[in-house]
Amino acid sequence: MNDAGQFVRDDVRGFLKFLASMDRPELDEQPLEEARAGMIAMAPVIDLPPVDLPVIRDLTCPGPAGDIPLRFYDSRDHRDAACPLMLFFHGGGFVVGNLESHHALCTELAKGMDLPVLAVDYRLAPENPFPAAPDDCEAAARWAAKSPHELGIKVSGLIPIGDSAGGNLAIVTTQSLMEKEAMVPVVLQVPLYPMADALEHHQSYTLFAEGFFLSARAMEFFGDAYRGDAGDRRTYPILGRHEGTPPTVVMTAGLDPLRDSGRTYAAHLVEAGTDVAYLEMRGSIHGWVNMRKAIPSTAKDLADIIAAMKLMLARSA
Helix, strand or coil: CCCCCCCCCCCHHHHHHHHHHHCCCCCCCCCHHHHHHHHHHHHHHCCCCCCCCCCCEEEEECECCCCCEEEEHHHCCCCCCEEEEEEECCCCCCCCCCCCCHHHHHHHHHHCCCEEEHHHHHHHCCCCCCCCHHHHHHHHHHHHHHHCCCEEEEEEEEEEEEECCHHHHHHHHHHHHCCCCCCEEECCCEHHHHHHHHCCCCHHHHCEEEEECCCCHHHHHHHHHHHCCCCCCCCCHHHHCCCCCCCCCEEEECCCCCCHHHHHHHHHHCCCCCEEEEEECCCCCCCHHCCCCCCCCHHHHHHHHHHHHHHHHHHHH
């Protein structure tokens, strides 16, 4: 337990002590390019190595402001039958993160689900503030839904998935495709510790504002850079339509400032009649999907998410 009476896993506690010993500068105390490079540099230190896959290749698709970089993963070198495609949107507060920061996770998802993954390198703030990110993600989703020859597969449905800011973008993309259908439907969405609404009124935002990896100061920095419209459901998807939402897997972390935002979103979906699998990783922190080497207990957490995804796909088949 911590001072707030919250359960903390032993390996999480050890990792937080390690981070505290590093005396890292805050995001707003360093050049942005250094912060972005630092996230990439930390990946092999705290996360497991990527899984070897027969297909990993970089490509692009047209976007509203030019070509959008993508990375395609597949656990099979060839597919005869149509299959769902996971659309992965990385976290990083809409400011940091790219195809490299979540590369290992995407390989794990492709292997664990035995499905292809398309990671989207959407434009980042502050150079490209809201709504650049959701615009790019929607454009990539609509392009992928057409089964373009560059993918080399027949897409039967889309699975938007992402962590943190990427979880927000997964929900927002699903809502956009509910408003105006793409060539194939969204068959499942998987927001991982998402930001679904304004955070300041949630108890978890206060409880875990300092000392649990993602700080209130960092979130304020991200918010100032992104400049989202608080009245737009693409900023806070809790404002969007919930009736008719596809089956959903929502994951939150017990020690995360965003925890209650994810809980609230999941509750809204249940009230709207959506089939929801809700997983809260008790005793863990925001960002753990990229910390599986540093926090070994999270290997089971990711396995549980993959199992929940398979269950929800099977139920909707």
